[in-house]
Amino acid sequence: MVLKLGVHVSISGGISNSVDNAMKIGCTAFQVFTRSPRQWKTKELTSHETEIFKEKLGNSPIDPESVVVHMPYLPNLSAPTSEMYEKSISVLTDEITRCNLLGIPHLVIHLGSHLGHGPKNGINQLVKACTKSLYAYNDLGQSRNKVKILLENSAGQKNSIGSQIGEMQSIFDILGKKDYGLCIDTCHLFAAGYDLSTESGVSALVDNIDSHLGLANIKIIHLNDSKGELGSNLDRHYHIGLGKIGENGIRCLVNYKKLSHVPIIMETPIDSVRNDIDNIEFVRNVLCK
Template identity: 80%
Template sequence: MTLKLGVHVSISGGISHSVDNALEIGCSAFQIFTRSPRQWKTKELTPHETDIFKEKLDNSPINPKSVVVHMPYLPNLSAPTSEMYEKSILVLTDEVTRCNMLGVPYLIIHLGSHLGQGPKNGINQLVNACRKSLDAYSDLGLPRNKVKILLENSAGQKNSIGSRIEEIQSIFHILGQNDFGLCLDTCHLFAAGYDLSTGSNVSTLIDLVDSSIGLENLKIIHLNDSKGDLGSNLDRHYHVGLGKIGEGGLKSLINNKKLSQVPFIMETPIDSIRNDADNLEFVRNVLTDSH
């Protein structure tokens, strides 16, 4: 099987540069922010910018279905109703719009924190935010939405939504699969108590996802090792194979035939131990069955 593998790449110098950055280190998939992830305000994308991005992508060996946008960090879609919650909905609407302009099929969202109002209320807020954003996009009079919003599992930090597969299943079933899908983060899974360190445990998890949400709805896997222990609720990504999950479990995940069509995106540190190119090389040369 041909592994669809990549990393989160920079848009510094313009959003179309992300395609160049991905190709330069040998990605066959990649993830971007469309803006600074730590600011509310951003300048609009121009048709000129998006046309260059699409042209570069079309002329590259990377399948556009293996490209994904990640929401900025500041929005909290599960928060109680407030100015911040309303701003979060506006950002989600804007990101859906930007993804449609770029021709990117997937937008990954963090499910947020209920901030003490309880999981049930948080989920209601999340569902409301997602629906409002898609309705707002429809009201813009632009071409029909072609972007799926992907729900990403959380590490289980205090008051967070979506650390358990069953909880994501309940959200997914309310929202439906027409406009929504799933992104699984391996570090978050491990931190939330799902032991991925062995092949048998990986198979059990895949079966759970398939029976509860459906593997056809799993569109992206964030391939990250964990610096924190199993069940620690620590969202601390680490180099693949060097963390607490380890080589064995992640190798089983990458080579599982049920996941052969799912792109794997790494969000690992860039430091003296490894950079993005090193992590790509490690996964291809050490963790794939073809080697």
Template identity: 50%
Template sequence: MQIGCHVSISGSIDKAVDNAIERECSAFQIFTRNPRGWHVKELTKDDISNFKSKLKASKIDRFATCAHMPYLPNLASPKEDGFEKSVKTLIDEVERCALLGIPYLVTHLGSHLGIGEEEGIKRLVKGLTKAGETKNDVMILLENTAGQKNSVGSDFKQLGEIFNQLKPSKKFGVCFDTCHAFVSGYDLRTANKVKETFDEFDKYVGIKNLKILHLNDAKGDIGCNLDRHYHLGLGGIGEQGISSVVKFANKKKIPIILETPIDDERDDFENIKKAKEFA
């Protein structure tokens, strides 16, 4: 199985590999920059070579690694300056992933800020298509959303409609977040419900397009639209559901990334241990 968590790059980007190994990860996700600002520090030759050499020396498959877009970009924004800035950041991130040899970049789909889903999706598709023109083999992964106000892409049918507009198709895939799916109304609490949910996902989006799975329990209940991740088995989804999702992802050979909290209840080490128990 390929399983791990989001790891810190604090100190230097190659420290991410050390942090992944320390947590006994066979997959991991990073931010390539500070996720809470627009400013970006260029990657140096040393940054790139150290990251690549550490990853190669580890037992972690390159195709079980991904980066995540920073928080500020909004690819569905109706505000021209914000939209342009967001698309530039997406292109920059694709290029940074290419330099580091990271094959996947996960992106949130953004908020239409009240102009309506149709217009928001047009903006989103325009921005993603522009980023898809980059000449490298990095795949941009669309992450399903929690269904918050003004968001797009929580509904599998809509997510599929967005995905199928993107060209070239080889530049795009999908990241499935269990917390987001659950709080947007998809039941994942039993083995049967997990099967039903992934059957519906397959119908509209396609399991073949699913490259990374974000494994998170949910702080809230089904359909609440609250994007609050929680420790595996202790939230609204629960042990039976999380266990069924892990088994599904392993069977399909989809790398699993945890984005669970670190608090007095549990840390990364304990959540990864729990995920391996569920497997």
């Protein structure tokens, strides 16, 4: 089985460039933003842009199932009702639309912050936001939604939603799994207290996810090592194998048979220590062939 492995790539100069950028560094999976992640406003994608993207992806060896869009950073889907919350819902609707136009089946979202109003309120708001966005998309009378919204676990920063598997389960219990799936981020898990640095820690986590959420529900793995300590709640990604999770934990994870079908995306830094190609190569090297 070919490992689906890649990184977050740039869309600079047009979204179809992402396919070239992914191919250039040997990705067999990749992630993009469909717009600048730190701005609310964006231009609509033209049919010309979406057609070129689909054509390039279709002509590449990359399976469209291994491509994922990440939501921009500004929206907060579990915020109390406010102008910012309403804006967040409209960005989500927009991103669902853009994914459908691009033929990308996965949209990763952060679950947001309840901003002091408590996790129960935050989860309610999140569920409402997701449901409203999907309704709004369907209301636009476009093609039937083919995009799954992937809920990404958080590192457990103050007021954040979704750092614990049990809490994720309670969210999925309300949303159901038809339009939703899971994106697990290894750095966030480690920061939230799940010790992935050992083989027994990795198996315990996989069993935990399996019994609460089902492994089939995991659609994407964000493979990131952690600069912060176990349980630190710090969202600090680091090069694969060089952080606190370390080579041993990473080796166990990427060789875990029950997860071998899941595309792996890295969101690691590019600096004097390593670039994306180096991290891809590192993961390929620790794979048992």
